[in-house]
Amino acid sequence: MKNLNHVAALFAAAAIALPMAASAQSVQPFPAKPVANPTAEQFKAANGSDQWRSADGQPVMNGTNELCWRNSGWTPATAYPGCDGAALPPPPPPPPAAAPAARPAPPKPAAPAPAPQPAATKVTYAADTFFDFDKSVLKPEGKAKLDDLTGKVKDINLEVIIAVGHTDWIGTEEWNQGLSERRAAAVKAYLVSKGIEPNRVYTEGKGEKQPIADNRTAEGRAKNRRVEIEVVGTRGKK
Numbered sequence: 001m002k003n004l005n006h007v008a009a010l011f012a013a014a015a016i017a018l019p020m021a022a023s024a025q026s027v028q029p030f031p032a033k034p035v036a037n038p039t040a041e042q043f044k045a046a047n048g049s050d051q052w053r054s055a056d057g058q059p060v061m062n063g064t065n066e067l068c069w070r071n072s073g074w075t076p077a078t079a080y081p082g083c084d085g086a087a088l089p090p091p092p093p094p095p096p097a098a099a100p101a102a103r104p105a106p107p108k109p110a111a112p113a114p115a116p117q118p119a120a121t122k123v124t125y126a127a128d129t130f131f132d133f134d135k136s137v138l139k140p141e142g143k144a145k146l147d148d149l150t151g152k153v154k155d156i157n158l159e160v161i162i163a164v165g166h167t168d169w170i171g172t173e174e175w176n177q178g179l180s181e182r183r184a185a186a187v188k189a190y191l192v193s194k195g196i197e198p199n200r201v202y203t204e205g206k207g208e209k210q211p212i213a214d215n216r217t218a219e220g221r222a223k224n225r226r227v228e229i230e231v232v233g234t235r236g237k238k
Helices: 002-026 040-045 140-153 173-193 218-224
Strands: 028-030 051-053 117-126 157-166 201-207 226-235
Touching: 117 140, 140 173, 140 226, 157 173, 173 201, 173 226
Parallel strands: 157 201
Antiparallel strands: 028 051, 117 226, 157 226
């Protein structure tokens, strides 16, 4: 009787072992090559070893088809594509940022206007042309010279006109000083009458103090009797 029970137990164990062996043979590890949304063909072509698949290449799922069966060596990197926890392929790199639009070149600064050119003219007139001997009243010849000068002054930006009277040494020093001042003042008065601003004309009398020739000769004294007129300004658009 005991022998029969032992035989029966062996048959029962064999009956249980056969389905389990068949099941073990039908459950095989399936590949681990991450693929997004894999197809059945992709499942069959994979070659991983850390999750299970059936004989037809499909993953072995749990009863609710939510989780894949896997062995103890499983990692996300070796997981079967499409199963829970499987590593997904890295997302594609973002498109390169558009190059910033080139800034337009700043406009070139306008060329500076040319600086006004300074203009200075010094003219010496013989006093005998402007005045009679020992007088300070302008003669017509002197007025004509000043008319010409006034016309030229209109072409510049006038700053100042300086009129300086000189005499020879005939007469007293005091008389000659006063005569040179009166003659310079007569020149200013005429220039102002022609439109020159009074504050633009300065006068000075030097008397006999600054001779330019020998007062001992008639020719030298004639050169010393003179009116020097200096015009200072700039040339350019007014």
